[in-house]
Amino acid sequence: MNRQERSVASPHVVNIEDLHRRARRRLPKPVFDYLDGGAESESTLRENCRAFESLTFRPRNAINVPQCDTRTHILGADLSFPAILAPVGYSRLMHAKGEVAVASAAGKAGTAFCLSTISGYPLEQVRAATPGPMWYQLYLVGGRAAAEAALERARSAGYSVLAVTVDTGTAGMRERDVRSGTAQLMSGNPLKMLPFLPSILLRPGWLGSFLRDGGLHPLPNIVLPGIGPMKLIDVGAALAESVVTWQDFKWLREAWPGPILVKGVLTSEDAQRSIDIGAAGVIVSNHGGRQLDSVSATLRALPEIVRAVNGQIEILMDGGIRRGGDIVKALCMGARAVLVGRAYAYGLSAAGEAGVSRAITILRADFERTLKLLGCASVSGLDRSYVDVPRDWPGAS
Ligand SMILES: Cc1cc2nc3c(=O)[nH]c(=O)nc-3n(C[C@H](O)[C@H](O)[C@H](O)COP(=O)(O)O)c2cc1C
Numbered sequence: 550m551n552r553q554e555r556s557v558a559s560p561h562v563v564n565i566e567d568l569h570r571r572a573r574r575r576l577p578k579p580v581f582d583y584l585d586g587g588a589e590s591e592s593t594l595r596e597n598c599r600a601f602e603s604l605t606f607r608p609r610n611a612i613n614v615p616q617c618d619t620r621t622h623i624l625g626a627d628l629s630f631p632a633i634l635a636p637v638g639y640s641r642l643m644h645a646k647g648e649v650a651v652a653s654a655a656g657k658a659g660t661a662f663c664l665s666t667i668s669g670y671p672l673e674q675v676r677a678a679t680p681g682p683m684w685y686q687l688y689l690v691g692g693r694a695a696a697e698a699a700l701e702r703a704r705s706a707g708y709s710v711l712a713v714t715v716d717t718g719t720a721g722m723r724e725r726d727v728r729s730g731t732a733q734l735m736s737g738n739p740l741k742m743l744p745f746l747p748s749i750l751l752r753p754g755w756l757g758s759f760l761r762d763g764g765l766h767p768l769p770n771i772v773l774p775g776i777g778p779m780k781l782i783d784v785g786a787a788l789a790e791s792v793v794t795w796q797d798f799k800w801l802r803e804a805w806p807g808p809i810l811v812k813g814v815l816t817s818e819d820a821q822r823s824i825d826i827g828a829a830g831v832i833v834s835n836h837g838g839r840q841l842d843s844v845s846a847t848l849r850a851l852p853e854i855v856r857a858v859n860g861q862i863e864i865l866m867d868g869g870i871r872r873g874g875d876i877v878k879a880l881c882m883g884a885r886a887v888l889v890g891r892a893y894a895y896g897l898s899a900a901g902e903a904g905v906s907r908a909i910t911i912l913r914a915d916f917e918r919t920l921k922l923l924g925c926a927s928v929s930g931l932d933r934s935y936v937d938v939p940r941d942w943p944g945a946s
Contacts, residue, residue, distance in 0.1 A: 551828040551903070553674050553900040553902075553904070554900075554903040554907075556571075556899070556900050556903070556904075557571070557896065557899060557900045557903055557907040558905050558907075560906055562899075563844070564836065564870065564871075564872070564911060565871045565892045565895060565896075565911060566871070566897045566905035567902060567910070568892075568895040568899050568907065568908055569585075569706060569891075569895045570901045571899035572584065572585075572643075572894075572896075572898035572901070573585075573753055573875065574899075575664045575752065575754060575898060575899055576601060576643065576752065576755055577748050577749045577751065577752040577755055578748040578751075579726070579729035579730060579731050579734055579748060579749070580642055580643065580743065580755070581898070582725035582726060582728075582729045582863075583642070583723075583725075583726060583731060584637075584643060584726075584891065584898060585725075585862030585891065586723050586725035586726065586839070586869075587721075587723065587837065587839050587842070588721035588722055588723055588838060588839050588840055588841065588842040589721070589722050589842035590643055590723065590839060590842055590843075591842070592842055592843055593835050593838035593841075593842050593843060593844050593845075593846065594837065594839070594843075594870075595869040596838075596846040597835070597836070597837065597838055597846045597847060597848070597869030598871060599749060599846065600847075600848040600849050600869065601848060601868075601870075601872075601874075601875040601878055603939050603942075604848070604872075604878045604881075604882075604934060604938060605880075605935060605936065605937045606919075606922075606923060606936060607934065607935055607937055608922055608923045608924055609924035609925070610924060611845075611924075613676050614920070614921045614925070614926050615920065616926070617917050617920045617921055617925075617926055617927065618926060618927035618928065618929075619631075619916060619917050619920070619927075619928060620887070621886060621915070621928050621929075622725075622778075623663030623862060623865075623885055623886050624709070624710050624810075624829060624830065625682075625709055625840070626661050626681075626682035626709065626710070626807045627659075627682075628659065628660045628682075628886065629660055629913070630659075630660065630663060630876075630912075630916055630917075631815060631876060631885065631886035631887065631928055632870070632886065632887050632888070632889050632912055632913075633660060633661045633663060633684070633865070633886060633887070633888045633889070633892050633907075634651055634654075634655050634660065634661070634662040634663065634888070634889060634905075634910075634914070635663060635837075635867050635888035635889055635890040636663045636664060636665035636666075636686035636890075637665060637715075637890055637893075637894045638652075638665045638666075638667035638668075638784075639668070639768075640665075640668075640669065640764065641668075641669025641762070641780060641895050642669070642721075643894060643898040644758075644897050644898060644901045644904075645758045645759065645761065645762035645901075646902060647668075647670055648662075648664055648665075648668045648669060648670045648675045648680045649670050649674060649675055650678075650772070650897060650901050650902035650905060651675075651893065651902075651905050652664070652675045652676070652678040652679040652683065652898060653902055653903035654679050654893075654902050654906040654909060655679055655680055655681055655909070656678065656679025656681040657679075658820050658909040658913070659681060659905065660681065660682075660907065660909070661681060661682040661683065661684055661710075662679065662681075662683055662684070662685060662712075663683075663684035663685070664683060664685055664708070664796035665686050665712045666685075666686060666687055666688040666690060666768075666770055666771060667690075667698065667707060667768060667771075667781075667784060668768065668769070668770050669766050669768070670767075670769065671769040671770065672685065672699070672702055672703055672707045672708070672769075672770050672841050673702065673883075675864075676706040676707055679729065682709055682710075683701075683706075683707065683708045683709065683816070684708060684709065684712055684810075685699075685703040685708040685710070685711055685712070685713070686711075686712045686713075686714060686812065687699070687700070687711060687713050687714065687793075687801075688714060688717065688788060688791065689791035689792070689793050690771055690779065690784055690787040690788055690791050691771040691772070691773050691779055691787060691791070692773075692791060692842050693800070694770055694772055694774050695773055695774065695779075695829075695838075696804075697804050698732030698772060698774075698805045699770050699771065699772070700805050701804075702758075702770070703792075703822040704805070704806075704807070705924070709807055709808075710807060710808045710809075710810060711786055711801070711805045711807060711808070711809045711810070711814045711828075712809075712810040712811075712832060712852075713797075713798070713801060713809060713810070713811055714812045714813055714836075715793050715811055715812065715813040715819075716812070716813030716815075716834065716836050716840045716841070717792075717813075717836070717840060717904060718750050719789045720788055720789060721787050721836070721839050721840040721841065721842070722842075723839060729745065729748065730742075730744065730745030730748075731784075732744055732785075734746075735765065735781060735782045736782060737782070738823075741939040742834055747784070748777040752919055753837040762797065765781055766781075767780050767781070768780070768784070770786075771784075771787075783923075786889075794805045795822055795826055798826035798827070798828075799807075799826075799942060802826070802827055803816070807831070808829035809827070809829055810828060810830045810831065810832050810863075810865065811819070811823040811826075811828045811830075811831045811832065812831075812834055813832070813834050813835070813836060813840075813849045814831040814832065814833055814834070814854060815833065815834075815844055815845060815847070815854075816850075816853065816854075817853050817854065817856065819831075819840065820853075820854045820857040820858050821857055823862065824858065824861055825861055826874055828862060829862055830861060830862045830863030830864060830885075831854065831858070831864055832864060832865045832866065832867060832888060832940070833850055833851055833854050833864065833865070833866040833867075833884070834847060834849055834866065834867045834868055834888070835850075835868055837867070837868055837869075837890050837891060838868065844852060845943075846868065846869065847867065847868035848866070848868075848869070848878065848879060848882060849942055851864075851884060851941065852882060852883065852938075852941055852942070852943065853868055853943055853944050854883075855863075855882070855883035856944060863885050864884050864885055865886050865887065866879050866882055866884040866887055866888075867887055867888035867889065867890060869889050869894055870889045870890075870912070872912070872915050873911070873912045873913060873914065873915025873916030873917070873918070873919055874915055874916075874919045875887075876912065876916050876937075877918045877920065877923070877931065878936055879917060879934045880928065881931050881932060881933055881935045882933065882936065883933070884897050887925065889908075892908050892912065893905045893908040893909065895908065896908035896909075899942075924933050
């Protein structure tokens with residue numbers, strides 16, 4: 550065991566909340582707030598987690614389950630358990646090894662990683678870090694030509710699924726980022742940066758590794774024709790100018806021959822539109838409570854989508870997964886798999902690849918134990934009969 554692995558081993562780290570605390574201790578406040586925060590009053594951020602607590606299990610006891618089959622197969626990918634690592638923009642800020650470390654940990658755990666457009670490392674280098682399935686998440690930042698070039702690169706590098714994020718019509722109002730001076734710190738202007746520098750200097754360990762890594766890198770997967778890679782500071786404005794619409798899926802289907810997931814579906818209307826444009830699946834997501842505040846927790850939104858989709862395409866979900874039991878609940882409610890965002894990003898921030906691996910190990914052990922305690926021998930055996938849903942939930946009956 551190396552030092553990083555020891556730092557996140559039991560009993561120091563027993564659950565995801567322990568990784569959360571360690572991330573807070575290692576990261577400067579502005580970086581931690583970027584990772585941890587949500588939009589406006591953060592009510593959706595909180596509800597995403599709370600919704601899982603509102604569901605209770607209905608176990609079948611006195612059943613011997615010596616072996617559990619946690620594997621699943623989705624969109625051509627074999628997964629050791631039904632949790633995929635979600636796109637988390639600019640993870641290189643959380644740890645110098647960033648997305649490369651995440652891909653490597655996903656590969657070793659036998660699961661998939663969906664790389665964000667806003668990656669600090671070239672998509673080819675991230676792909677090379679894992680023999681496992683890699684998916685690519687698309688924003689249209691930089692315009693159609695830049696997106697087409699990235700998709701071509703992703704296809705040749707061996708990415709198998711495209712997730713198109715549709716809930717970022719403009720950037721959510723993340724109040725923590727305003728208070729901690731994220732924009733000023735990224736501006737490169739010493740006068741603007743000055744008031745916020747103490748928060749960075751308080752984390753010399755992180756600062757040393759950030760400086761050794763060369764500071765803020767431009768974004769190698771958003772290459773503007775005739776200009777070069779986009780700067781991180783320009784992403785916010787570019788996002789607001791490059792809204793994905795349902796019409797865009799016409800050319801996206803031509804540019805990407807493989808399966809497409811629509812990420813950010815919360816209503817039956819958008820589920821139906823996803824089917825209409827030929828998507829292979831939807832990701833029921835509210836961007837981890839970072840975009841429109843006061844939308845429904847994703848677990849609560851799930852039954853409406855399950856009903857609308859009626860088995861025609863795949864349903865994945867994300868938001869609020871902090872325990873393996875949460876994954877079990879999402880599957881009982883009709884998701885085929887989940888994506889996990891902050892849970893692994895806390896691990897990355899705490900201890901690089903070792904921290905991501907630890908997060909996956911925790912979730913996976915929880916998942917398997919919960920199946921055994923429910924008396925259910927496999928992922929495919931999970932259904933609604935294993936949970937009690939609050940009566941006032943939409944589509945609860
Ligand atoms: C710091 C951070 C950055 C994110 N960046 C992206 C991104 O670049 N693209 C995207 O589609 N979703 C992004 N997301 C949303 C995640 O993919 C996912 O939907 C969300 O984190 C799930 O909620 P959870 O963090 O509670 O697991 C980001 C989330 C976080 C926390």
